[in-house]
Amino acid sequence: DIQMTQSPSTLSASVGDRVTITCRASQSINSWLAWYQQKPGKAPKLLIYKASTLESGVPSRFSGSGSGTEFTLTISSLQPDDFATYYCQQYNSYSTFGQGSRVEIK
């Protein structure tokens, strides 16, 4: 089974900050990685797929990079609506999610 490890688990940041979340796979997943945003009591929302492709309607301040085993999600300038929990997901072999990274207000 492919394990996904996200870091950090919690991140404190201010509006306007550049934020980076890392996701590491236990083996190569090529570029079969997605990023989701989840707010309390709501379903996750797809932000990025195939490691770096922005889902339609998602603001351009979100970007993804990486391939193989190491991936990053970057928010270029954090906005009030971005305080949430972020999950990576590999879909190279079945599916596995990372444990989540909570972005909180500093």
Next chain:
Amino acid sequence: EVQVVESGGGLVQPGGSLRLSCAASGFMFSGYWMTWVRQAPGKGLEWVANIKQDGSEKDYVDSVKGRFTISRDNAKNSVHLQMNSLRAEDTAVYYCARRCSSGCIDYWGQGTLVTVSS
């Protein structure tokens, strides 16, 4: 507009059974894999099961193999999750979702809560 709506959650005793249903609309249902993902209270997301467009291929996370069965009815645009031998650790919000052609998940339902407790 793409919509995915789950139903069937509730309180069940350990060892019991429950059948979740998911009604889809706004897209060509028979053209997509469908998936179930769950989230235990205060915890992260866990993929549970996938089913191919024609139902010929089904995948499960190890922890539910032999207990859960995913199925679909393309005539009714619906997908189901039959859950047997339920355990306390199956307690979670269960999301039904549409898989992208590559395998990501692009549309999610609002979730249905399953509580396994005596």
